[in-house]
Amino acid sequence: MKILPRAVLRGWAATLVGLVATLGMLGPAATAAHAATAPPHFTNGFGLTVVSQPKWADVNERTFVVTVKSAQVPAYDVMQDQVSDEHVIMVTLPRGYDGTAGTRYPVLYYLHGSPEYPNSPRNQTLAERSTKGVPLITVAPNGSGHGWYTNWVHPDSRGRQNWETFHLDELIPFIDTNLKTIPARAGRAITGHSMGGFGAFHYAEDRPGLFSYVGSFSGVLDLQNPLMRAAVVGSGLLPTIGTPLAAPDAIFGPPxxxxxxxxxxxxxxxxxxxxxxxxxxxxxxxGGDLTVDPVLAVAERLDRQTAVTTADHLRTAGIPYRFADYGDGSTWAKGCHGKHSQDVCLQADMNDFVKLIMKRLRHP
Structure with missing residues:
Protein backbone atom coordinates (compact mmCIF):
# COMPACT_ATOMS: atom_id res chain seq x y z
CA MET A 1 0.00 0.00 0.00
CA LYS A 2 1.31 3.37 -0.98
CA ILE A 3 1.98 5.75 1.93
CA LEU A 4 0.93 9.32 1.07
CA PRO A 5 3.25 12.11 2.10
CA ARG A 6 2.27 14.00 5.23
CA ALA A 7 2.02 17.24 3.23
CA VAL A 8 -0.63 15.72 1.02
CA LEU A 9 -2.54 14.39 4.00
CA ARG A 10 -2.40 17.76 5.66
CA GLY A 11 -3.72 19.35 2.46
CA TRP A 12 -6.59 16.91 2.26
CA ALA A 13 -7.38 17.44 5.92
CA ALA A 14 -7.42 21.20 5.45
CA THR A 15 -9.70 20.81 2.43
CA LEU A 16 -12.04 18.56 4.39
CA VAL A 17 -12.18 20.98 7.30
CA GLY A 18 -12.86 23.83 4.90
CA LEU A 19 -15.60 21.83 3.18
CA VAL A 20 -17.26 21.05 6.49
CA ALA A 21 -17.03 24.69 7.53
CA THR A 22 -18.47 25.79 4.22
CA LEU A 23 -21.34 23.33 4.51
CA GLY A 24 -21.96 24.59 8.02
CA MET A 25 -22.23 28.10 6.69
CA LEU A 26 -24.42 27.12 3.76
CA GLY A 27 -26.81 25.10 5.89
CA PRO A 28 -28.66 28.08 7.43
CA ALA A 29 -28.52 29.96 4.13
CA ALA A 30 -30.09 27.05 2.28
CA THR A 31 -32.74 26.79 4.96
CA ALA A 32 -33.43 30.50 4.66
CA ALA A 33 -33.74 30.22 0.89
CA HIS A 34 -36.59 27.78 1.35
CA ALA A 35 -38.22 29.72 4.17
CA ALA A 36 -41.40 31.63 3.45
CA THR A 37 -40.82 35.11 2.03
CA ALA A 38 -43.07 37.93 3.12
CA PRO A 39 -45.66 39.28 0.69
CA PRO A 40 -45.56 43.02 -0.08
CA HIS A 41 -46.37 45.43 2.74
CA PHE A 42 -49.29 47.77 2.06
CA THR A 43 -49.77 51.33 3.35
CA ASN A 44 -53.03 53.25 3.74
CA GLY A 45 -54.04 55.73 1.09
CA PHE A 46 -56.60 57.01 -1.43
CA GLY A 47 -59.43 56.46 1.04
CA LEU A 48 -58.50 52.87 1.90
CA THR A 49 -57.38 51.71 5.33
CA VAL A 50 -55.51 48.41 5.63
CA VAL A 51 -57.23 46.14 8.15
CA SER A 52 -54.89 43.19 7.73
CA GLN A 53 -51.63 43.06 5.83
CA PRO A 54 -51.18 40.69 2.88
CA LYS A 55 -51.04 36.99 3.68
CA TRP A 56 -50.04 34.30 1.19
CA ALA A 57 -52.90 32.09 0.11
CA ASP A 58 -50.67 29.01 0.10
CA VAL A 59 -47.06 27.83 0.07
CA ASN A 60 -46.63 28.66 -3.61
CA GLU A 61 -46.35 32.33 -2.64
CA ARG A 62 -47.89 33.77 -5.79
CA THR A 63 -51.29 34.85 -4.48
CA PHE A 64 -52.03 36.87 -1.36
CA VAL A 65 -55.06 38.46 0.27
CA VAL A 66 -55.18 41.94 1.80
CA THR A 67 -58.19 43.37 3.65
CA VAL A 68 -59.19 47.04 3.60
CA LYS A 69 -61.95 49.41 4.66
CA SER A 70 -63.51 52.12 2.50
CA ALA A 71 -65.83 54.98 3.40
CA GLN A 72 -67.32 54.62 -0.09
CA VAL A 73 -68.77 51.24 0.95
CA PRO A 74 -68.72 51.37 4.76
CA ALA A 75 -71.01 48.33 5.10
CA TYR A 76 -72.51 45.97 2.57
CA ASP A 77 -74.87 43.02 2.25
CA VAL A 78 -72.78 40.07 3.36
CA MET A 79 -72.65 36.41 2.49
CA GLN A 80 -71.51 33.76 4.93
CA ASP A 81 -68.19 34.57 6.68
CA GLN A 82 -67.96 38.08 5.24
CA VAL A 83 -67.52 41.09 7.54
CA SER A 84 -69.77 43.92 6.39
CA ASP A 85 -67.23 46.73 6.75
CA GLU A 86 -64.18 44.84 5.43
CA HIS A 87 -63.22 44.26 1.80
CA VAL A 88 -61.02 41.35 0.78
CA ILE A 89 -58.76 41.89 -2.23
CA MET A 90 -56.92 38.96 -3.82
CA VAL A 91 -53.71 39.62 -5.75
CA THR A 92 -51.73 37.17 -7.87
CA LEU A 93 -48.15 38.18 -8.63
CA PRO A 94 -45.98 37.00 -11.52
CA ARG A 95 -43.29 34.52 -10.59
CA GLY A 96 -40.10 36.39 -9.72
CA TYR A 97 -41.87 39.58 -8.63
CA ASP A 98 -39.50 41.72 -6.55
CA GLY A 99 -40.81 44.80 -4.82
CA THR A 100 -37.29 46.19 -4.46
CA ALA A 101 -36.40 45.85 -8.14
CA GLY A 102 -37.11 48.31 -10.92
CA THR A 103 -39.26 45.99 -13.04
CA ARG A 104 -42.89 47.09 -13.35
CA TYR A 105 -45.84 44.98 -14.47
CA PRO A 106 -49.25 45.53 -16.09
CA VAL A 107 -52.38 44.75 -14.06
CA LEU A 108 -55.49 42.78 -14.96
CA TYR A 109 -58.49 43.58 -12.76
CA TYR A 110 -60.82 40.60 -12.48
CA LEU A 111 -64.37 41.20 -11.19
CA HIS A 112 -66.09 38.16 -9.70
CA GLY A 113 -69.66 37.06 -10.34
CA SER A 114 -72.56 36.45 -7.97
CA PRO A 115 -72.68 34.79 -5.54
CA GLU A 116 -68.93 34.48 -5.22
CA TYR A 117 -66.02 35.67 -3.15
CA PRO A 118 -63.06 37.50 -4.71
CA ASN A 119 -60.64 35.07 -3.06
CA SER A 120 -62.48 31.86 -3.92
CA PRO A 121 -60.25 28.87 -4.81
CA ARG A 122 -61.66 28.98 -8.33
CA ASN A 123 -60.66 32.61 -8.86
CA GLN A 124 -57.19 31.90 -7.54
CA THR A 125 -56.85 28.98 -9.96
CA LEU A 126 -58.12 31.08 -12.88
CA ALA A 127 -55.53 33.75 -12.20
CA GLU A 128 -52.57 31.49 -11.51
CA ARG A 129 -53.08 29.11 -14.41
CA SER A 130 -53.74 31.81 -17.00
CA THR A 131 -50.70 33.86 -15.95
CA LYS A 132 -48.19 31.05 -15.51
CA GLY A 133 -44.98 32.42 -16.94
CA VAL A 134 -46.70 35.70 -17.85
CA PRO A 135 -45.41 39.05 -16.46
CA LEU A 136 -48.84 40.18 -15.26
CA ILE A 137 -50.38 41.09 -11.89
CA THR A 138 -54.01 40.06 -11.35
CA VAL A 139 -56.24 41.88 -8.83
CA ALA A 140 -59.65 40.56 -7.76
CA PRO A 141 -61.52 43.01 -5.46
CA ASN A 142 -64.61 42.42 -3.38
CA GLY A 143 -67.81 43.25 -5.27
CA SER A 144 -70.28 41.74 -2.76
CA GLY A 145 -72.87 39.16 -3.69
CA HIS A 146 -74.97 41.83 -5.36
CA GLY A 147 -72.95 45.04 -5.40
CA TRP A 148 -73.27 45.19 -9.20
CA TYR A 149 -70.17 47.32 -9.58
CA THR A 150 -72.01 50.63 -9.56
CA ASN A 151 -72.85 53.49 -7.22
CA TRP A 152 -76.27 52.58 -5.87
CA VAL A 153 -79.18 54.95 -6.41
CA HIS A 154 -81.03 54.13 -3.16
CA PRO A 155 -78.70 52.45 -0.63
CA ASP A 156 -80.98 53.48 2.27
CA SER A 157 -79.72 52.62 5.78
CA ARG A 158 -76.62 50.77 4.51
CA GLY A 159 -74.83 54.03 3.93
CA ARG A 160 -73.04 54.69 0.67
CA GLN A 161 -72.76 51.78 -1.75
CA ASN A 162 -70.36 53.50 -4.12
CA TRP A 163 -68.72 50.40 -5.57
CA GLU A 164 -67.55 52.16 -8.72
CA THR A 165 -65.90 54.96 -6.77
CA PHE A 166 -64.31 52.45 -4.40
CA HIS A 167 -62.79 50.43 -7.24
CA LEU A 168 -61.83 53.11 -9.75
CA ASP A 169 -60.88 56.09 -7.57
CA GLU A 170 -59.51 54.27 -4.52
CA LEU A 171 -58.42 50.73 -5.36
CA ILE A 172 -56.54 51.40 -8.61
CA PRO A 173 -54.22 54.12 -7.22
CA PHE A 174 -53.89 52.08 -4.01
CA ILE A 175 -52.61 49.11 -6.03
CA ASP A 176 -50.35 51.33 -8.15
CA THR A 177 -48.78 52.80 -5.01
CA ASN A 178 -48.24 49.54 -3.14
CA LEU A 179 -47.13 47.30 -6.01
CA LYS A 180 -44.68 47.56 -8.91
CA THR A 181 -47.28 48.32 -11.56
CA ILE A 182 -47.29 50.24 -14.82
CA PRO A 183 -49.61 53.02 -13.55
CA ALA A 184 -51.13 54.01 -16.87
CA ARG A 185 -53.86 53.02 -19.31
CA ALA A 186 -51.27 51.08 -21.31
CA GLY A 187 -50.68 48.94 -18.22
CA ARG A 188 -54.27 48.04 -17.32
CA ALA A 189 -56.99 45.67 -18.50
CA ILE A 190 -60.27 44.63 -16.89
CA THR A 191 -62.58 41.64 -17.20
CA GLY A 192 -65.10 39.72 -15.16
CA HIS A 193 -67.57 36.87 -15.05
CA SER A 194 -71.38 37.21 -15.09
CA MET A 195 -72.12 40.19 -12.80
CA GLY A 196 -68.41 40.93 -13.07
CA GLY A 197 -68.62 40.97 -16.87
CA PHE A 198 -71.21 43.73 -16.55
CA GLY A 199 -68.91 45.51 -14.10
CA ALA A 200 -65.90 45.33 -16.41
CA PHE A 201 -67.78 46.81 -19.40
CA HIS A 202 -69.54 49.38 -17.21
CA TYR A 203 -66.25 50.57 -15.71
CA ALA A 204 -64.48 50.63 -19.08
CA GLU A 205 -67.31 52.61 -20.67
CA ASP A 206 -67.49 55.08 -17.79
CA ARG A 207 -63.72 55.51 -17.49
CA PRO A 208 -62.08 54.58 -20.81
CA GLY A 209 -58.96 56.48 -19.85
CA LEU A 210 -58.14 53.81 -17.27
CA PHE A 211 -58.08 50.64 -19.38
CA SER A 212 -56.62 49.52 -22.69
CA TYR A 213 -58.59 46.24 -22.87
CA VAL A 214 -61.97 45.06 -21.59
CA GLY A 215 -63.44 41.57 -21.44
CA SER A 216 -66.60 39.77 -20.38
CA PHE A 217 -67.00 36.09 -19.51
CA SER A 218 -70.73 35.34 -19.85
CA GLY A 219 -71.47 38.84 -18.64
CA VAL A 220 -74.82 40.54 -18.09
CA LEU A 221 -74.33 43.21 -20.76
CA ASP A 222 -77.86 44.38 -21.59
CA LEU A 223 -79.78 46.04 -18.76
CA GLN A 224 -82.54 47.01 -21.15
CA ASN A 225 -83.44 43.34 -21.40
CA PRO A 226 -86.36 42.76 -18.96
CA LEU A 227 -85.08 39.30 -18.02
CA MET A 228 -81.72 40.79 -17.03
CA ARG A 229 -83.48 43.41 -14.95
CA ALA A 230 -85.38 40.66 -13.19
CA ALA A 231 -82.08 38.86 -12.50
CA VAL A 232 -80.54 41.98 -10.97
CA VAL A 233 -83.57 42.69 -8.79
CA GLY A 234 -83.84 39.02 -7.85
CA SER A 235 -80.22 38.88 -6.72
CA GLY A 236 -81.05 41.42 -4.05
CA LEU A 237 -83.87 39.29 -2.69
CA LEU A 238 -81.93 36.07 -2.02
CA PRO A 239 -80.42 35.71 1.46
CA THR A 240 -77.66 33.42 0.15
CA ILE A 241 -76.40 36.26 -2.04
CA GLY A 242 -76.34 38.82 0.75
CA THR A 243 -78.24 40.17 3.72
CA PRO A 244 -79.95 42.46 4.48
CA LEU A 245 -82.08 42.11 1.38
CA ALA A 246 -82.12 44.90 -1.19
CA ALA A 247 -85.22 46.74 -2.38
CA PRO A 248 -86.01 46.44 -6.11
CA ASP A 249 -84.97 50.08 -6.71
CA ALA A 250 -81.90 50.03 -4.45
CA ILE A 251 -79.17 49.58 -7.09
CA PHE A 252 -80.33 51.24 -10.32
CA GLY A 253 -83.61 52.79 -9.23
CA PRO A 254 -87.07 51.62 -10.39
CA PRO A 255 -86.71 49.05 -13.20
CA GLY A 287 -76.01 26.52 -22.64
CA GLY A 288 -75.51 23.24 -24.48
CA ASP A 289 -78.00 20.50 -23.72
CA LEU A 290 -80.90 22.27 -21.99
CA THR A 291 -81.95 19.05 -20.24
CA VAL A 292 -78.64 18.92 -18.34
CA ASP A 293 -78.26 21.55 -15.60
CA PRO A 294 -81.19 23.51 -17.07
CA VAL A 295 -80.78 26.51 -14.75
CA LEU A 296 -77.15 27.02 -15.75
CA ALA A 297 -77.99 26.29 -19.38
CA VAL A 298 -80.72 28.92 -19.51
CA ALA A 299 -78.61 31.46 -17.62
CA GLU A 300 -75.78 31.09 -20.13
CA ARG A 301 -78.13 31.33 -23.09
CA LEU A 302 -79.58 34.58 -21.73
CA ASP A 303 -76.12 36.05 -21.07
CA ARG A 304 -75.05 35.03 -24.57
CA GLN A 305 -77.96 37.00 -25.99
CA THR A 306 -76.75 40.12 -24.18
CA ALA A 307 -73.33 39.60 -25.79
CA VAL A 308 -75.00 39.27 -29.21
CA THR A 309 -76.81 42.56 -28.60
CA THR A 310 -73.55 44.21 -27.54
CA ALA A 311 -71.80 42.85 -30.62
CA ASP A 312 -74.52 44.39 -32.80
CA HIS A 313 -73.94 47.81 -31.25
CA LEU A 314 -70.15 47.47 -31.51
CA ARG A 315 -70.43 46.55 -35.16
CA THR A 316 -72.76 49.48 -35.87
CA ALA A 317 -70.31 51.81 -34.14
CA GLY A 318 -67.42 50.39 -36.18
CA ILE A 319 -65.55 49.21 -33.07
CA PRO A 320 -63.50 46.01 -33.54
CA TYR A 321 -64.11 43.21 -31.06
CA ARG A 322 -63.56 39.51 -30.44
CA PHE A 323 -66.59 37.39 -29.63
CA ALA A 324 -65.75 33.81 -28.70
CA ASP A 325 -69.24 32.41 -29.23
CA TYR A 326 -68.38 28.79 -28.41
CA GLY A 327 -71.79 27.13 -28.45
CA ASP A 328 -71.89 23.90 -26.44
CA GLY A 329 -68.20 24.28 -25.59
CA SER A 330 -67.09 21.08 -27.33
CA THR A 331 -64.55 22.95 -29.46
CA TRP A 332 -63.60 25.45 -26.78
CA ALA A 333 -62.15 23.34 -23.97
CA LYS A 334 -62.17 19.72 -22.90
CA GLY A 335 -65.04 19.20 -20.47
CA CYS A 336 -66.71 22.51 -21.33
CA HIS A 337 -70.41 22.05 -22.10
CA GLY A 338 -71.33 25.68 -22.67
CA LYS A 339 -72.99 26.06 -19.26
CA HIS A 340 -72.95 29.17 -17.09
CA SER A 341 -70.20 29.39 -14.48
CA GLN A 342 -68.49 26.17 -15.59
CA ASP A 343 -64.89 26.10 -14.38
CA VAL A 344 -63.25 24.65 -17.49
CA CYS A 345 -65.08 27.10 -19.76
CA LEU A 346 -64.04 30.05 -17.59
CA GLN A 347 -60.44 28.88 -17.51
CA ALA A 348 -60.40 28.73 -21.30
CA ASP A 349 -61.94 32.23 -21.41
CA MET A 350 -59.28 33.57 -19.06
CA ASN A 351 -56.42 31.85 -20.87
CA ASP A 352 -57.52 33.33 -24.19
CA PHE A 353 -58.08 36.80 -22.74
CA VAL A 354 -54.66 36.94 -21.09
CA LYS A 355 -53.01 36.07 -24.41
CA LEU A 356 -54.99 38.86 -26.09
CA ILE A 357 -54.19 41.58 -23.59
CA MET A 358 -50.49 40.77 -23.41
CA LYS A 359 -50.23 41.65 -27.11
CA ARG A 360 -51.42 45.17 -26.26
CA LEU A 361 -50.35 45.90 -22.68
CA ARG A 362 -46.97 47.40 -21.94
CA HIS A 363 -44.95 44.79 -20.06
CA PRO A 364 -41.37 43.68 -19.24
Missing part, protein backbone atom coordinates in the same frame (compact mmCIF):
# COMPACT_ATOMS: atom_id res chain seq x y z
CA UNK A 256 -89.73 50.34 -15.16
CA UNK A 257 -90.24 53.09 -17.72
CA UNK A 258 -90.14 56.08 -17.42
CA UNK A 259 -88.16 55.83 -14.15
CA UNK A 260 -85.46 53.55 -15.50
CA UNK A 261 -82.91 56.14 -16.62
CA UNK A 262 -80.14 54.73 -14.43
CA UNK A 263 -80.67 51.25 -15.88
CA UNK A 264 -80.39 52.58 -19.42
CA UNK A 265 -77.36 54.74 -18.64
CA UNK A 266 -75.48 51.81 -17.07
CA UNK A 267 -76.38 49.24 -19.74
CA UNK A 268 -73.12 48.27 -21.51
CA UNK A 269 -74.71 47.05 -24.75
CA UNK A 270 -76.17 50.42 -25.70
CA UNK A 271 -73.25 52.58 -24.52
CA UNK A 272 -70.27 51.13 -26.39
CA UNK A 273 -69.15 54.38 -28.02
CA UNK A 274 -66.52 55.16 -25.38
CA UNK A 275 -64.81 51.80 -26.03
CA UNK A 276 -63.44 53.08 -29.33
CA UNK A 277 -59.69 52.55 -29.39
CA UNK A 278 -59.87 49.93 -26.64
CA UNK A 279 -59.47 46.19 -27.08
CA UNK A 280 -62.83 44.43 -26.59
CA UNK A 281 -63.51 40.72 -26.04
CA UNK A 282 -66.60 38.72 -25.09
CA UNK A 283 -66.99 35.02 -24.32
CA UNK A 284 -70.17 32.96 -24.01
CA UNK A 285 -71.65 29.54 -24.65
CA UNK A 286 -75.21 28.70 -25.65
Missing amino acids: VWPLDQAWNKASPAQNVGTLRGMGVAMYAGN
